[in-house]
Amino acid sequence: MTASMNRRVFLSATGGAALVLAVVPEAAADARTGTAAPGASGTGGEFAPNAFVRVERDGRVEVTVPRTDIGQGVRTSLAMLVAEELAVPFAAVRVRTAEADPRYGGQMTAGSTSVRFLFTPLRRAGATGRVLLVRAAALRWGVPDAECRAVDGRVVHPRSGMLPYGRLLADAAALDPATVPVTLVPRDEWKIIGRRRRRVDNADVVTGRARYGMDVARPDGLVAVVARPPLIGASAEQVDAAAALAVPDVVAVERLPSGVAVLARHTAAALRGRERLAVTWAGGDPTASSADWLDELAEAVPAAPEAPPGTPFSASFRMPMLAHACMEPINATAHVTDDAVHVWVPTQFPEGVQQQAAELTGIDVSRVRVEIPLGGGGFGRRSETDVTEEAIRLSALARRPVKVMWSRDDDTRHGSMRPASAHTLHAVLDERGMPVWRHHAFATWPLTVAPFFGRPELIVQNGDRFRYAVPGTVTARVLPAPLRTGFWRSVYAGQVVVAEEMFLTALAVRGGLDQVALRRDLLAGEPRLLACLEAAASAFGWGATLPAGHGAGVACLDDYGSAVAVVAEVDCSGERPRAVRVVVAVDVGVVVNPSGLEAQVQGGVADAVSTVLGAQITVRQGAVVQSSFRDYAWLRIDRAPRVEVVLVPSSAEPGGAGELSYPPSAAALAGAVHAATGRLPAGLPVVGEIG
Amino acid sequence: MRIRVNGSTRHVDLPADTPTLWALRDGLGVLGPKYGCGVGACGACTSLLDGAPFRPCTTPVGDVGRREITTVEGLSPDGSHPVQRAWAELDVPQCGYCQAGQMMSAAALLRHTPDPTDADIDAALRDNVCRCGTYPRIRAAVHRAAQLRREGGDR
Ligand code: FES
Ligand code: FES
Numbered sequence: 001m002t003a004s005m006n007r008r009v010f011l012s013a014t015g016g017a018a019l020v021l022a023v024v025p026e027a028a029a030d031a032r033t034g035t036a037a038p039g040a041s042g043t044g045g046e047f048a049p050n051a052f053v054r055v056e057r058d059g060r061v062e063v064t065v066p067r068t069d070i071g072q073g074v075r076t077s078l079a080m081l082v083a084e085e086l087a088v089p090f091a092a093v094r095v096r097t098a099e100a101d102p103r104y105g106g107q108m109t110a111g112s113t114s115v116r117f118l119f120t121p122l123r124r125a126g127a128t129g130r131v132l133l134v135r136a137a138a139l140r141w142g143v144p145d146a147e148c149r150a151v152d153g154r155v156v157h158p159r160s161g162m163l164p165y166g167r168l169l170a171d172a173a174a175l176d177p178a179t180v181p182v183t184l185v186p187r188d189e190w191k192i193i194g195r196r197r198r199r200v201d202n203a204d205v206v207t208g209r210a211r212y213g214m215d216v217a218r219p220d221g222l223v224a225v226v227a228r229p230p231l232i233g234a235s236a237e238q239v240d241a242a243a244a245l246a247v248p249d250v251v252a253v254e255r256l257p258s259g260v261a262v263l264a265r266h267t268a269a270a271l272r273g274r275e276r277l278a279v280t281w282a283g284g285d286p287t288a289s290s291a292d293w294l295d296e297l298a299e300a301v302p303a304a305p306e307a308p309p310g311t312p313f314s315a316s317f318r319m320p321m322l323a324h325a326c327m328e329p330i331n332a333t334a335h336v337t338d339d340a341v342h343v344w345v346p347t348q349f350p351e352g353v354q355q356q357a358a359e360l361t362g363i364d365v366s367r368v369r370v371e372i373p374l375g376g377g378g379f380g381r382r383s384e385t386d387v388t389e390e391a392i393r394l395s396a397l398a399r400r401p402v403k404v405m406w407s408r409d410d411d412t413r414h415g416s417m418r419p420a421s422a423h424t425l426h427a428v429l430d431e432r433g434m435p436v437w438r439h440h441a442f443a444t445w446p447l448t449v450a451p452f453f454g455r456p457e458l459i460v461q462n463g464d465r466f467r468y469a470v471p472g473t474v475t476a477r478v479l480p481a482p483l484r485t486g487f488w489r490s491v492y493a494g495q496v497v498v499a500e501e502m503f504l505t506a507l508a509v510r511g512g513l514d515q516v517a518l519r520r521d522l523l524a525g526e527p528r529l530l531a532c533l534e535a536a537a538s539a540f541g542w543g544a545t546l547p548a549g550h551g552a553g554v555a556c557l558d559d560y561g562s563a564v565a566v567v568a569e570v571d572c573s574g575e576r577p578r579a580v581r582v583v584v585a586v587d588v589g590v591v592v593n594p595s596g597l598e599a600q601v602q603g604g605v606a607d608a609v610s611t612v613l614g615a616q617i618t619v620r621q622g623a624v625v626q627s628s629f630r631d632y633a634w635l636r637i638d639r640a641p642r643v644e645v646v647l648v649p650s651s652a653e654p655g656g657a658g659e660l661s662y663p664p665s666a667a668a669l670a671g672a673v674h675a676a677t678g679r680l681p682a683g684l685p686v687v688g689e690i691g
Numbered sequence: 692m693r694i695r696v697n698g699s700t701r702h703v704d705l706p707a708d709t710p711t712l713w714a715l716r717d718g719l720g721v722l723g724p725k726y727g728c729g730v731g732a733c734g735a736c737t738s739l740l741d742g743a744p745f746r747p748c749t750t751p752v753g754d755v756g757r758r759e760i761t762t763v764e765g766l767s768p769d770g771s772h773p774v775q776r777a778w779a780e781l782d783v784p785q786c787g788y789c790q791a792g793q794m795m796s797a798a799a800l801l802r803h804t805p806d807p808t809d810a811d812i813d814a815a816l817r818d819n820v821c822r823c824g825t826y827p828r829i830r831a832a833v834h835r836a837a838q839l840r841r842e843g844g845d846r
Contacts, residue, residue, distance in 0.1 A: 071823045082838025116713035198782040205787035206775040208723025208763035212788060216720045223717070248706065268709045271729070327727055327788040327822040328734060376725070377822050408728035442710050573721060599825070606824020628734040629820045638813035640826035641846030 006169050008194035037481040046372040047483055052625055053082055053125045056162035057135075059153045059168040061088050065523055066098040067118070068109045068203070070326075070378030071603075072658045073596035076199045076390050078122055078144050080592055084192040085126030085185055087150035095200050100350030100370035104437065109348040110383055112560040112656025115592055119654045123184055126538075129172075129178045136171035137163045139219075145180075175252030187590075187651075196595040201374065211436030212374045213346040215391060216333040218401035224394050225270045225405055227277050228259040228414045231284025231622040232483045243276035253277065254397050258386065258414075261394055271407065290420065290619040293482055294318050294691035299423035300443035302475040308429035308437050315506045317425075318683035318690045319495040320616035322418035322488055323624075325632055328376020333399035334391035340367040341392065355563040356385050360392045383417055384449050412632055413624040416486025417617055419445035419690065423499040423683075427470070433511025434521065438472030440464070440500060444492070445481035454478055463492030465559050466500055466520035468528055483619070489607060490659040493559060494666070498684065501555035501667030503517070506680055511681030515671065516567075529556050531648050532565035535585035539646045540567040549573025550580065553666035553671025560656025562588040566605075568641075572676035576687060579609045579669055584661055586645065589652035597657050598645045605643050610635040612669040614685050696721060705765045707753025714752040715762065723763035723791045727820070736818030738762045740741050744799040744815075762843030763791035766798060773843060774798045776809035784824035789831035793819045797833045806837055 054062040063082045069075040070462045075095045083090045130150045137155035138145045139601040140163070148157045156162045175435055204210035229235060239260050241253035249269035254261045258416050262273035298318065332345035334357070341357040357368040371500030375382055387404055395402040406414075423446035428437040453459065464474045474496075488494060508515045518538045523530045533556055539544075543626045546552060549572050557563045564586045571578045591597055614633035620623045626632040666684065683690050692707065693700050694717065697821040703709075703718045707779035708730050710729070715738075724747055727735030731749040738747050747760075763833040766772035770779060774794045776837070777783075783792045793816060800807055822828065 035832075069786075071788075073785070074798060160785055179767060196782075198779065201787060202779040202782065202784060204769055204783040205790055206763075206778045206794065207770050209721070209764075214726060215716075215721070217717075266705070267726075268705065268713040268717070271738060311769075327725075327733070327786060327820070329726070365838055374693055375786065377786045408730065408733070454844040530780070597786050599782070599823075599828070602827055603824040606821075606826065628728045628730055628732040629726075630730070634822065635824065636817045636820065637829060638827045640824075640830075642825050674844055 010376045013183060022533070023044065029150050036114065049420055053086065053129055053565055055129060055165055057169060059088070059092055059164055059166045061086060061093045062096055062363050063093055063396040063513045064096045064098045066104040066107045067114045068346060068372050068375055068378070068382070070109065070160070070348065070375035070382060071107035072344065072600060073114060073199055073593065074109070074114045076197055077203060077592040077596050078118055079200060080197055080313055081119065081122040082126035082190050082448070083189055085123045086129050086473040088153040090192055092153055096252055097372045099372065100354040101417065102351065108121050108383065109378070110380070112658040113662065114193025115654050116561060116656055121197045124182060126671050127184050128177060131182050132172040132175050132177060133165050133168050135180050135282050140171065152299055158210070174497070187500060193569055194590070194594070197593045198595065210374055212328050213331045213333070213344065214328055214376070214405065215371060216344040216403060218333060219435045220337060220417060221333070221401035222262045222263045222265060222398055223270045223403050223405060224263045225274045225407060226256060226259040226390060226410070227274050227279055228410055229281050229284060231281065231286060232288060232487040233617065234281040234284035236279050237282040238280040240278035243278065244273040247276060254394060256390055256393055258390060263389070263394060267405060272408055284622050286622040288482065288619055288622040290321060290691040291689070293424060293619070294420055297334040297420060297443040297479060298549065299551050300477050301422050301424045302441040302443070302477050304426045304439040305473070307426060307439070310430060310436060312426065313429055313510065314424060314426045314508060315503055315680060317423045317499045317502055317681070319421045319423070319498065320618070320684060320690050321420045322611060322615070323412050323415055323617050323626070323632060324379045324381035324488060325412060325629070325634065326377035326379060326381055329408055330381065330387045330406040330415065332386065332387045332391040333401060334395040336361055336392060336396040339363060343370045343371065343388060343392065344370070344373060345388050346373050346382060347385070347388065348378050349385060352385050353388045354389060359397060360389065380491070383487055384416060391578060391641065409627040412626050413629060415486045416449050418488035419447070419481065419485045423494045423495070426505040427503070427507060429507070429511070433507065433513055434518065435470045435507055438470045439473070440474045440496070442499065443477040443479060444495065444499060445485050447485050448481050449486040449489060450485065459492050463496030464500070465497055467526050467558050468504070468519070468526060470522060478608045487605070490627065490662045493557070493663045496674065497557055497663035498667045498670070500673070501664065502670050503669070503679065505553055505674055507670035509674055509678070515675070519554060519556060523556070524679050526558065529558050529565065532556065532563050532585040532587055535646045535648050536565040536567045536583050539585065539644060540583040542567060549676060551672045551674070553668040553673070553675055555671060557660065557664040558561070560660055562655030562657065562660050564664055564684055565663065566666065566668040568672045570669060570671060570672035577613055578639060579613065579644045581644070582643045582665060582668070584665065585648055586657070586660065587648040587650045587652070588655040588657050588660070589650050591647060592652045594647060597647070601645045601661045602643045602658045605634050605665045606640065606661070607662050608665035608669055609639070609641060612666050612684055614687060616685055616690065618691060675681060693751065695757065695759045697761060698740065703752060704729055705752065708751045709757055709761070711747035711750045711752045714818070715747060721764060725788055725791055727789070734792040734796065735789050737795045737819060739795055741798055742802060744796050755819055763794055767796065768771060772798070773834040773839035777832040781828050781832045781835055783825050783828040783832050785825050788817060789821045793821065793829055797836060800833070801837055801840055805841060807833060
């Protein structure tokens with residue numbers, strides 16, 4: 001590693017054909033203080049880029065994004081940042097998803113952080129390219145930098161004319177970036193950031209060319225499916241593989257910690273082989289039931305501290321387990337050879353997979369490649385490395401590339417679950433019925449896939465976002481999880497915030513108070529939330545009379561550096577409640593791509609309608625009952641409400657959007673059902689028995 | 692055996708009871724139709740059989756006979772089919788995994804219902820799950836595709 005690679009900005013002319021720029025994470029911190037000197041020699045730390053920008057001689061720009069697109073559109077929004085600062089037409093940008101590489105720093109796609117964390121570093125990468133190209137042109141013309149402008153992939157000067165970037169690459173790469181100050185394009189001059197931009201992958205998706213993990217096919221590769229225990233917690237004792245091996249094209253049967261794998265030359269044979277396996281399973285509890293688990297959680301809810309004087313009010317809610325049910329079932333392909341591992345997987349955790357491969361095979365991390373195709377949904381599930389473990393183990397045994405495919409019933413039954421929980425909320429009310437004290441006690445399970453998520457304080461910190469001016473505390477108790485649990489969009493906010501907002505609505509319904517007015521009063525010190533609340537209420541037309549049998553509900557959330565308020569209308573006049581309309585007002589700070597933001601909001605609303613009006617995972621006789629979208633009642637188009645997204649103008653730093661709309665949308669929908677029927681929901685879903 | 696896929700005759704070297712989805716994907720490398728459930732419960736694999744929507748995941752390849760299979764690749768290779776244009780224009784895909792199936796259901800609907808109502812769209816697409824919740828844009832895109840189709844002649 002040469003000295004120049006220690007620079008925060010690294011560039012090289014690759015044979016004069018391209019200008020390569022990279023920035024290291026520290027640049028982000030510098031830029032926040034406004035003191036960034038991009039070329040300043042790094043004082044320490046090795047070369048650790050988090051994004052590469054590559055300008056080709058023909059003017060095309062390739063951006064390598066160290067995040068995984070699982071439907072949230074980061075490949076588009078992050079490319080927009082670079083194009084803006086580099087002053088190139090967006091159409092000239094091609095996006096590549098980075099392979100796992102420790103030099104990128106963290107590559108985890110989680111917590112609605114991608115745009116938040118990369119907003120400044122990626123703009124700096126683009127801006128650095130721009131100022132160097134401008135300097136190169138200015139030197140050639142013998143004019144000051146300040147007289148030149150970069151526009152549409154060219155440097156222009158009033159008297160000297162114009163030079164396309166492609167003709168400046170070698171000159172720019174020869175410059176010392178330390179000598180060229182980097183300035184970011186001022187917000188009022190943005191041409192790309194903040195404008196609706198379609199996804200860069202659309203053309204591939206609509207023609208069927210887009211490639212997902214499931215589409216990976218390696219020469220001489222095998223497909224594996226795994227027979228998994230019928231009872232939760234059971235394991236294989238005896239395996240009779242004869243009938244499975246007799247299926248044409250089945251190649252092998254192997255035991256794994258997670259079950260028994262059938263490897264075949266093609267998927268249909270692997271699935272058929274799995275049907276023919278005779279496995280004796282041991283363990284598991286044939287009496288286990290999620291209804292009992294929820295009873296246990298309800299009994300474990302901590303007692304409230306002594307309440308101050310006033311009118312007491314309390315309510316209890318139960319929240320069920322949820323499966324991620326990514327549209328593309330979980331899968332991974334691995335090829336383990338004597339001295340290298342190659343993995344193809346749409347993972348939210350590339351560095352975790354790389355580390356895991358090294359640990360499982362004893363092969364050095366530097367010899368592990370992890371390539372990241374598109375992911376058909378993630379919702380937290382693809383941050384886990386269970387399927388890559390299966391693929392790596394099986395390829396090591398088979399000495400061939402192996403793709404492990406989870407079937408839909410595997411995916412529904414054996415994936416990690418969003419933990420169930422039970423909540424009891426207490427308030428003391430004043431004479432107007434307004435809360436003057438509150439306590440929220442709940443019991444839930446840890447996230448078994450992330451052991452640090454077992455501490456009650458951490459769970460409260462993650463889930464409780466209560467911003468209303470009501471003093472009080474939150475107490476959590478954590479019971480051992482009876483099955484695998486994991487991150488599910490919004491994580492614990494999906495239970496805790498929903499319970500808190502349902503409780504506020506319950507207070508309003510009980511006291512005949514207006515749901516919006518009650519929140520407005522309590523949010524006086526929260527201008528961002530208040531602005532969202534007013535925007536949502538006004539766009540909805542709050543206060544107008546609704547049709548008979550309809551109800552409206554409201555909820556707010558401040559999280560991920562963003563604020564949101566939701567007003568939802570539900571029609572309860574028919575046999576089943578029907579979501580009619582959902583208005584979501586969001587303040588996510590600077591919006592990079594309004595089209596992408598709107599899509600994320602719509603997605604969170606769809607999750608909310610699904611989980612409020614029917615979808616849940618239940619366990620009976622020791623096994624998950626649901627097995628596909630047939631019985632995991634996810635939203636379909638015929639029950640999809642109108643969704644209106646109101647952008648509340650904001651100059652705040654970019655906030656997160658991916659997980660923002662789920663909790664308040666769920667709470668608003670449940671509140672709408674409560675308002676329409678006058679019956680306090682027992683939790684989610686509001687129809688049928690919970691658990 | 693031979694099957695007709697997107698206008699050409701292809702040779703499949705798999706047993707007749709192989710689900711058509713795997714014959715297409717594993718046998719022929721036609722990867723547009725997606726596996727989402729394998730039991731006809733999600734619509735991700737939806738393709739057309741002589742112009743009518745069908746579920747390749749539950750249709751044995753031996754039952755296809757001489758009928759023409761159209762997958763998303765068969766709409767057009769360059770994205771010029773009205774449904775593809777509308778989908779891209781209205782930025783429908785999130786993860787995109789369900790969208791081939793959604794588009795094939797929409798294409799089939801428009802063949803016999805050139806100006807569909809919302810109720811027609813509900814009926815034709817209700818068995819296509821979109822886990823990402825792109826339904827508002829799907830609905831708008833079907834209407835838009837209908838309009839493009841009327842403007843540009845039949846497809
Ligand atoms: S894969 Fe065919 S309907 Fe789900
Ligand atoms: S776009 Fe992801 S499932 Fe529809």
